[in-house]
Amino acid sequence: xxxxxxxxxxxxxxxxxxxxxxxxxxxxxxxxxxxxxxxxxxxxxxxxxxxxxxxxxxxxxxxxxxxxxxxxxxxxxxxxxxxxxxxxxxxxxxxxxxxxxxxxxxxxxxxxxxxxxxxxxxxxxxxxxxxxxxxxxxxxxxxxxxxxxxxxxxxxxxxxxxxxxxxxxxxxxxxxxxxxxxxxxxxxxxxxxxxxxxxxxxxxxxxxxxxxxxxxxxxxxxxxxxxxxxx
Amino acid sequence: xxxxxxxxxxxxxxxxxxxxxxxxxxxxxxxxxxxxxxxxxxxxxxxxxxxxxxxxxxxxxxxxxxxxxxxxxxxxxxxxxxxxxxxxxxxxxxxxxxxxxxxxxxxxxxxxxxxxxxxxxxxxxxxxxxxxxxxxxxxxxxxxxxxxxxxxxxxxxxxxxxxxxxxxxxxxxxxxxxxxxxxxxxxxxxxxxxxxxxxxxxxxxxxxxxxxxxxxxxxxxxxxxxxxxxxxxxxxxxxxxxxxxxxxxxxxxxxxxxxxxxxxxxxxxxxxxxxxxxxxxx
Numbered sequence: 001x002x003x004x005x006x007x008x009x010x011x012x013x014x015x016x017x018x019x020x021x022x023x024x025x026x027x028x029x030x031x032x033x034x035x036x037x038x039x040x041x042x043x044x045x046x047x048x049x050x051x052x053x054x055x056x057x058x059x060x061x062x063x064x065x066x067x068x069x070x071x072x073x074x075x076x077x078x079x080x081x082x083x084x085x086x087x088x089x090x091x092x093x094x095x096x097x098x099x100x101x102x103x104x105x106x107x108x109x110x111x112x113x114x115x116x117x118x119x120x121x122x123x124x125x126x127x128x129x130x131x132x133x134x135x136x137x138x139x140x141x142x143x144x145x146x147x148x149x150x151x152x153x154x155x156x157x158x159x160x161x162x163x164x165x166x167x168x169x170x171x172x173x174x175x176x177x178x179x180x181x182x183x184x185x186x187x188x189x190x191x192x193x194x195x196x197x198x199x200x201x202x203x204x205x206x207x208x209x210x211x212x213x214x215x216x217x218x219x220x221x222x223x224x225x226x227x228x229x230x231x
Numbered sequence: 232x233x234x235x236x237x238x239x240x241x242x243x244x245x246x247x248x249x250x251x252x253x254x255x256x257x258x259x260x261x262x263x264x265x266x267x268x269x270x271x272x273x274x275x276x277x278x279x280x281x282x283x284x285x286x287x288x289x290x291x292x293x294x295x296x297x298x299x300x301x302x303x304x305x306x307x308x309x310x311x312x313x314x315x316x317x318x319x320x321x322x323x324x325x326x327x328x329x330x331x332x333x334x335x336x337x338x339x340x341x342x343x344x345x346x347x348x349x350x351x352x353x354x355x356x357x358x359x360x361x362x363x364x365x366x367x368x369x370x371x372x373x374x375x376x377x378x379x380x381x382x383x384x385x386x387x388x389x390x391x392x393x394x395x396x397x398x399x400x401x402x403x404x405x406x407x408x409x410x411x412x413x414x415x416x417x418x419x420x421x422x423x424x425x426x427x428x429x430x431x432x433x434x435x436x437x438x439x440x441x442x443x444x445x446x447x448x449x450x451x452x453x454x455x456x457x458x459x460x461x462x463x464x465x466x467x468x469x470x471x472x473x474x475x476x477x478x479x480x481x482x483x484x485x486x487x488x489x490x491x492x493x494x495x496x497x498x499x500x501x502x503x504x505x506x507x508x509x510x511x512x513x
Contacts, residue, residue, distance in 0.1 A: 112465035127460030134435075134458035139469045143476040152476065178262045185468030194464045195364040196437045196457030198265040198305040198341045207472030218477070221468040227263050227307055 087130045089166040095153035118149035130165035131173030139205040151206035175202045175226035202226040262338035263307040269345035270297045271377035277320035285312040300443045310338045348401040370432035371406040378442040380449045389415040418451045426451045435459030
């Protein structure tokens with residue numbers, strides 16, 4: 001079960017790409033066919049460099065998969081294909097946001113930890129990279145004790161507004177806002193925010209709703225869902 | 232063929248009926264849906280696939296020259312009702328389609344429209360691609376069987392559980408839960424050696440194993456239908472505010488409350504005073 005995988009571009013996909021079924025990380029299937037060699041013609045797609053999620057995160061359940069796969073001799077693949085891309089800067093022109101992105105993990109209670117800085121948004125590092133398939137999640141404060149923070153104007157976003165994320169591989173993932181909704185934190189829509197998506201999507205999360213002064217916290221989360229631009 | 236043409240004629244009639252409703256064309260929807268197309272009929276020549284929106288023709292698109300074994304990437308589409316029509320590659324757009332079907336796309340949902348079966352029984356099938364979150368540490372896998380090499384075959388994890396058993400040509404299975412991790416999938420006739428496919432299944436991942444004929448042999452491909460944010464999904468909401476801009480709370484509430492109380496007290500005093508005066512003067 002050492003599982004060295006070949007990532008083989010599939011022939012038929014090339015034909016489809018010609019008709020503009022784009023903006024989605026291609027199905028870049030892992031193909032093994034005893035009868036034929038892999039086809040040619042990698043299908044292009046924005047952010048397709050890291051086709052699989054969390055290459056080195058062993059997902060817990062995989063026996064013997066604990067270590068990452070550095071240096072795997074993937075035939076035809078670039079040797080550094082396992083170097084993980086990360087998002088660097090978030091830009092939301094409509095509300096004047098330009099912020100470097102910090103990396104976010106989980107707090108001891110298992111919730112997504114907010115950025116320490118109030119003027120920066122953060123990226124949920126264990127999830128997909130913005131522009132890769134799946135829901136990439138970015139969170140930022142709406143305010144500090146003193147005043148507005150990086151996502152203060154997030155709830156002003158409307159359907160169609162552009163959201164751009166620069167990535168460490170030099171590409172920019174471009175999204176458009178599909179929805180802006182407010183949910184009570186005790187009814188947080190975990191599956192909608194973190195659940196599987198067929199394409200690269202983006203979630204922006206901040207606080208909203210009433211402020212519970214006794215608890216020192218907002219009771220709601222404002223959640224922006226964005227989808228690949230170019231529908 | 233007669234049956235097919237009858238179907239093709241019925242569909243446009245249905246469309247005319249429904250398109251009388253006013254077309255509401257939101258510029259960008261409150262969440263798109265996703266659609267991909269597949270040609271999985273081994274003896275059917277290349278086709279052109281026309282996807283046409285009922286409400287808004289600008290949402291229509293065409294995939295030309297699609298051959299057996301092709302599974303397109305997903306395309307984001309606005310929630311709407313679409314017709315999907317297959318014509319022989321190169322046939323005019325105004326010619327009767329070989330096959331067509333309709334599909335209503337819901338926001339946040341994903342669909343695979345596949346031409347399945349041999350040409351003589353070719354059908355367009357709409358598969359619902361399951362985007363619900365797999366249980367913690369699990370992935371989900373289904374089988375789409377478009378290979379004619381084996382009458383019925385099993386798909387399973389090598390040395391582990393079965394994903395599907397006895398799957399015949401042109402059949403599709405529901406999604407089965409498989410623990411996330413690195414595995415070798417095996418597809419072949421029951422009890423016999425089969426095609427092996429090393430895979431990495433991510434927690435929160437949803438996959439389709441596509442079985443096709445390649446050079447007269449069985450070939451297995453793993454396609455990622457969808458991926459979530461994991462492997463460990465954060466619990467609950469996010470604490471992203473300390474209240475410095477909160478309106479209608481804290482100090483503001485106190486001030487408003489005080490002002491209201493003062494105002495009502497003053498009104499009471501005035502009222503009482505007035506009554507007293509009235510009593511005196513009457």
